[in-house]
Amino acid sequence: MRIAVLAEQAADERRVAATPETVRKLIQLGATLAVEAGAGAGASIDDAAYATAGATLGDRAAVLADADVVLGVQGPAPDSLGGVKPGAWLVAALNPIGERARVDGYAALGLEALAMEWMPRITRAQSMDILSSQANLAGYKSVLDAAAAYGRAFPMMMTAAGTISAARVFVMGVGVAGLQAIATARRLGAQVSATDVRSATREQIQSLGAKPIFVEKVAGIEGEGAGGYAGEMSAEYREAQAELVSGHIAKQDIVITTALIPGRPAPRLITDAQVASMRAGSVIVDLAVEQGGNVEGSVAGESVVRHGVTIVGHRNVPSRLAADASALFARNLYNFLAAYWDKEAGRPVLPSDDEVTQAIVLTRGGQVVNPRLST
Structure with missing residues (x-):
C-alpha cells in the first residue's frame, strides 16, 4: 500500500x-x-x-x-x-x-x-472533519488579523493618565469559526457580542461570555440546518435582522463575519451603508470573502478602506x-x-x-x- x-x-x-x-x-x-x-x-x-x-x-x-x-x-x-x-x-x-x-x-x-x-457531520466522523479543524484556526486568526489592523487596544486599561475603553467586537455567524473568534476576542479583553440565524446558538454565545444579539419577534432557524450549517431565511426574517444589525453595528469597533451556505455564494450580511455607519478606524474581517463575501465591498486577497473602515479579506486564512x-x-x-x-x-x-x-x-x-x- x-x-x-x-x-x-x-x-x-x-x-x-x-x-x-x-x-x-x-x-x-x-x-x-x-x-x-x-x-x-x-x-x-x-x-x-x-x-x-x-x-x-x-x-x-x-x-x-x-x-x-x-x-x-x-x-x-x-x-x-x-x-x-x-x-x-x-x-x-x-x-x-x-x-x-x-x-x-x-x-x-x-x-x-x-x-x-x-465529510458528513456525524459523531463518528468528527475527527475526520477538515472543515471544522481549519475553521477553528480561521476564527482564531481572524481576531489576530483584526487586532493587527485596529489602531487601538483590545482590553480596557486603567492608567494614571486615564482609562482606555475595551474594544467592542461583533461576530456574525456562530459556527466553528465564529465560536473560536468569540473566545479569542474575549481572551484579548474585548467586549464581545454575536449573532446567528440559528436560535440554538444563543446558549453557545452566552457560555463564552458574549452577548447574544437576536431578532426576537420573527422566528429564525430552530436548531441546526443541514449538515450543521444555517440555511436560507425568509424575507421577513432578513428584513428584521438587517434592522437589528444596522443599529448594533454602528456602535462596534470590530466586526467579524463567518457566514457560509454550502454550495451557494456567501450571504450578504453587511451593506455599504452599514459600513459607512461605523466610525473611522473600525475594522471588518470577512472570512467568507472567497465565496463572494459577507460584506459589500470586500475584496479577496486584499485589505481595502471604505468610509474610513478597513475591510480585511485574506484568502485561505488557515494557511496563514x-x-x-x-x-x-x-x-x-x-x-x-x-x-x-x-x-x-x-x-x-x-x-x-x-x-x-x-x-x-x-x-x-x-x-x-x-x-x-x-x-
Missing part, C-alpha cells in the same frame, strides 16, 4: 497533507509513504524530518508512480497527475462544485476522488497558520484512513453502503458518481 503526499501548487497555499507524525502512524498501519520534495516547506517541515519518519522523498513523477492513495490539501490539477494509476484514491479538499471541471478530469484519469470537505493547520489537516486524513483500514487487505476499504462513502466519493470507475454532482 503506497501513499503519495503532494506539494501544494495553489497560490497562497502553505499547508501540507501529511506531517512526520502522521507519516509514522501510516507506516505503523502497514503503508509505505512517498513525499514530494519540498512539500512541507511552507509549514516549516523540512525533507529530512519526513525521511527520519520513514518516508522516501522524490519529485512528483517518482512520488505518484504506483501510488494507491494520493494525499493533498487542495485538489491538484488533473494534468499535474501524470503517471498516476487508474483506481488510485485522491484524498483532499476538492471543491467539487467550484471546480467541477477538475472532478471530470479526475474521472477521466480513472481516479477515485474523495472530497474531504463533504500553516504549521498548526497542517498538523490538524494531516490528522484528519490519518483518522479517515485509519478508520477504514482493513488489516487483511492491507489498505483502507470503503463499504458502498456507508454514510461517509456515499457523501465523499465523487468519482469511481471513470464516472462521476456523487448524486450532488448529477445536475
